[in-house]
Amino acid sequence: MQSESGLNKPLLVLRDVSIGYDSSLSLVNIPNLEVFPGEIVVIAGPSGIGKSTLLRTIAGLVSPISGVLEVCGCILPESPPRGNLGYIPQKLGLVRHASVRHNVELGARAGVKSRKERQVRSKEAIEIMGLSEKSTEPIRRLSGGQQRRVATARTLAQRPKLILADEFLSELDEETLASVLDAVTNYVRESNAALIVVEHDISRAKMMADKLLVIDDGRVNPFIKGTKAMEVNV
Amino acid sequence: MRTAIDGKILATSFSFMLMLAFLVLNGMVNDWGRLTGGVTNLIDFFHQSLWPPDxxxxxxxxxxxxxxxxxxEFTCSTAWIxxxxxxxxxxxxxxxxMALSLPLSLSAARNLSPKWLSYSSRFILSAFRSLPSLIWAIFFVILIGLGPLSGTLAMTVxxxxxxxxxxYExxxxxxxxxxxxxxxxGLTKIETALNVVIPESANxxxxxxxxxxxxxxxxxxxIGIVGAGGIGYYIDLYLRFLQYDKVVAYLLIIFMVVLIIDFFSIYARSFFNEEDDLRRPSWSEVFLGIVRSADATDDFSDGL
Structure with missing residues (x-):
């Protein structure tokens, strides 16, 4: 496996990282985690434990309380990895009044400056997600599952090195789920990118993960709501 | 620490504010009897000078x-002009x-801009807002003379x-x-403003x-009253000559135009409303908007 060969530089490095919104209340502590190109890492655990906060921290939206966080060779929060990071938030973060094409082009915009290239990438991503017929529709008219596909297409159009996806497979029917997952995993493998997914469905998590990161309620100190992370190779 | 707003606390606070407002008003009024006299005066004035409009x-x-x-021929009338x-x-x-306020409001929004930019933009906006358009009109009439240009500049500011x-709110x-x-x-602030913020807040x-x-x-x-152009010039003219029936005619015309603008607003905003996606009103329906509104009110009443 690439990660074990040590030939590739990791796309994500976390060393002694504590995360949370309040410096006196650490939600998750991760002693050591490296994510290499081509890897799919799934973060699982009960709701409210801090999975999404961990993803938001890696995305540079929340500063870590302590530790070293390196994303695509950039140390956060000082130097964010502009354009190299794709992010699908749990609430998707789509522009509801704008069209599918506009939203997908936003991703491409983050990746390239050429208008023509942006259009090519967007069209391709829209086709992969099976949204060609909906490309001029405003997001607010789409179903929840279709909106998830738009958010995924936006990330595919961006072509980032590292994708962070927060429960991006929920609300999808089995057939669509399989096609969306295929599209994303193919991109990760072919482009030597990496994918970090928050997933509450543990069986689905095990199915797609190269590494499974289970965040469970820590009992190290019952007075602090601490957590410990276990890294399990599947 | 933020706390959830309880309905009971809200009702109590509002009742308190209402009582306080009555007390303050009572402190300012020394003779409540003038109010009944005022109503009688208004009715007399309405019948003798205001109605019917000229x-x-x-x-x-x-x-x-x-x-x-x-x-x-009406296009040569003072009302039309x-x-x-x-x-x-x-x-x-x-x-x-709008062209000037949009960049300023994007700079003033705290969720987009750093504090120093947000506060300095707010300072500029407050300065422009602190004087009413009438005072700005007087200022521009003094600066560049009588006419619609003064009015336009005053209202632009x-x-x-x-x-x-x-x-920005x-x-x-x-x-x-x-x-x-x-x-x-990794979108820049300008890209975010143009491609995310403006479309998302378009409604x-x-x-x-x-x-x-x-x-x-x-x-x-x-602003026409201070010589900055528009229909106000004629309203001021007839007020000076005590021809209130003509003033009422102008006011009714203004009311009609305001209604038309409101119907236009309904149609324009329908492109950004989720409810109107199901069925966008036609122009004829917009101008018959009173009927639609009445239907909506009936539906609401039924719901109660």
Whole structure:
């Protein structure tokens, strides 16, 4: 496996990282985690434990309380990895009044400056997600599952090195789920990118993960709501 | 620490504010009997001087000679000339005001800009807003003389201040997820503003711009009094000659124009409303909007 060969530089490095919104209340502590190109890492655990906060921290939206966080060779929060990071938030973060094409082009915009290239990438991503017929529709008219596909297409159009996806497979029917997952995993493998997914469905998590990161309620100190992370190779 | 607002606390607070307002008012009024006398005076004034309106304001002026053919002679009337000039002033000042206020409001929004930029932009907007458009009109009349240009500049400045505040409040009310997604993806602030913030807040921005146009049209009736152009000039003229029936005719015309602007607003905003996606009103339905509104009210009453 690439990660074990040590030939590739990791796309994500976390060393002694504590995360949370309040410096006196650490939600998750991760002693050591490296994510290499081509890897799919799934973060699982009960709701409210801090999975999404961990993803938001890696995305540079929340500063870590302590530790070293390196994303695509950039140390956060000082130097964010502009354009190299794709992010699908749990609430998707789509522009509801704008069209599918506009939203997908936003991703491409983050990746390239050429208008023509942006259009090519967007069209391709829209086709992969099976949204060609909906490309001029405003997001607010789409179903929840279709909106998830738009958010995924936006990330595919961006072509980032590292994708962070927060429960991006929920609300999808089995057939669509399989096609969306295929599209994303193919991109990760072919482009030597990496994918970090928050997933509450543990069986689905095990199915797609190269590494499974289970965040469970820590009992190290019952007075602090601490957590410990276990890294399990599947 | 933030706490959830309890309905009971809200009701109690509002009742307290209401009582306080009555007490303050009572402190300012020394004779409540004047109020009943005032109503009687108003009824007398209405019957003797205001009603019926004098629609001769829609007849062509004696000079300059009207060259319009029938049935368009009304376009030579003071009411038409005044209304059209006021609409022009309102339109130009709203468009220019919006063009200037939008960059300022994007800078003033705390969810987009650093504190120093946000506060300095707010300072500029507050300065423009602190004087009413009438005072700005006096200022520009002194500066560049009588006429619609003074009125246009006055209302443009006021529009920047007023519209800017409405806009940055709308922008700050946006859900943070699209902004966060754009930030994480690496879009620049300008790209985020143009491609995320403006489309996402389009409903509010359009609504505010149309409201501002309507406000500027109504303000246009006031600034004419200080010689800054528009229908206000004629209203002031007939007020001085105590011809209140003509003033009422002008006011009714203004009311009609405001109604038309409101119908236009309904149609424009329907493109950004989820409810109207199901069935967008046609132009004829918009102008018959009173019927639709009445239906909506009935539905609401049934629900109660």
């Amino acid at each position: 629609w001769s304001v829609l007849e062509p002026q004696v000079y300059p000679v009207c060259t319009a053919r029938a049935p368009f 005044g209304v059209i000039e006021t609409i022009k002033i309102a339109f130009v000042s709203t468009v220019f005001g 006021y529009t920047v201040g007023y519209l800017g505040k409405l806009q 709308a922008i700050e009310g946006l859900t943070k997820t699209p902004l966060e997604a754009a930030d994480a993806m 509010d921005l359009i609504s505010h711009a149309i409201f501002m146009f309507e406000y500027n049209f109504r303000s246009g009736t006031i």
